[in-house]
Ligand code: HEC
């Protein structure tokens with residue numbers, strides 16, 4: 001059965017059926033409302049199917065532990081003294097004083113039914129979220145690499161193909177398809193508040209899709225250990241109303257506005273020379289692909305794969321010495337002078 005966007009397939013239904021779940025859910029929901037990696041309360045269409053499963057299987061597992069513990073305690077307290085008397089020669093007679101085997105059959109039967117039920121629920125949920133309910137509004141290629149995400153918006157129209165990095169804008173309420181590729185090792189693409197994770201495996205293209213139900217900024221994270229800076233391989237999904245998304249897209253598609261002379265131009269020339277081998281800024285001679293596309297750097301909320309807020313001080317610190325901020329990162333600490341740094345930063349600040 002495909003996922004229908006408007007059904008309220010929320011936890012509340014499950015909560016009605018399993019009162020035990022209500023308390024922890026609301027307590028947790030309150031406590032985690034602002035937690036960026038929170039996945040127990042979903043804002044995505046996919047999560048509508050997955051989150052009830054998470055809570056449901058969690059509740060069943062807790063119930064199993066509780067029931068078994070109770071049975072063990074009851075069994076211990078109700079232990080009856082064996083009716084038989086040991087013969088004087090100390091040998092035990094080979095006989096069972098009471099039945100009890102039937103309990104094993106009941107236990108195995110109940111467990112089998114419950115486990116099969118859990119398996120069926122899991123399998124149908126996986127089938128429901130395998131494909132988006134409607135044709136994806138967008139296809140975005142993600143190339144994961146140590147330790148950032150290259151992002152390319154696909155389009156049949158070559159003038160609408162867009163390269164950016166780490167911060168992905170999507171229209172709210174529409175399914176977006178992701179083609180996941182890796183340039184080096186195995187990574188995993190995960191935006192907990194919107195949906196499940198998908199591994200990103202070298203030499204193979206994995207597909208994923210997400211649909212944000214509410215506008216917002218959703219934190220994502222590489223979820224497969226991929227080396228020294230794995231923990232600093234974050235990403236951000238900005239879900240916004242379609243018109244805002246279109247405005248963002250139009251701005252991103254434009255090349256950088258460059259100056260012909262003056263200090264900004266000097267900064268641009270320094271940038272092309274020192275940084276252009278790894279970074280691209282469309283509209284300049286910088287065409288590198290080893291690092292993030294910086295054409296609209298200042299439109300992003302964070303830098304270095306959601307590691308630092310994108311503010312001038314952090315930006316300066318990053319350019320001057322990325323290796324102290326993110327040791328091992330594929331951007332070397334370059335030997336640049338103070339005035340050169342100031343000029344380059346002055347140029348970068350124009351990349352709105
Ligand atoms: C050898 C290649 C290389 C050179 C040279 C290089 N960078 Fe980078 N840069 C990278 C890589 C790789 C990253 C991604 C690092 C990460 O997040 O792990 C990066 C990240 C950045 C970011 C953060 C972008 C974002 O959106 O997260 C900025 C800003 C940046 N570099 C500016 C510069 C400037 C300015 C220079 C020149 C002074 C420069 N880089 C030189 C490879 C390079």
Ligand SMILES: [Cu+2]
Nearest residue numbers: 222224226230
């Ligand atoms: Cu990783």
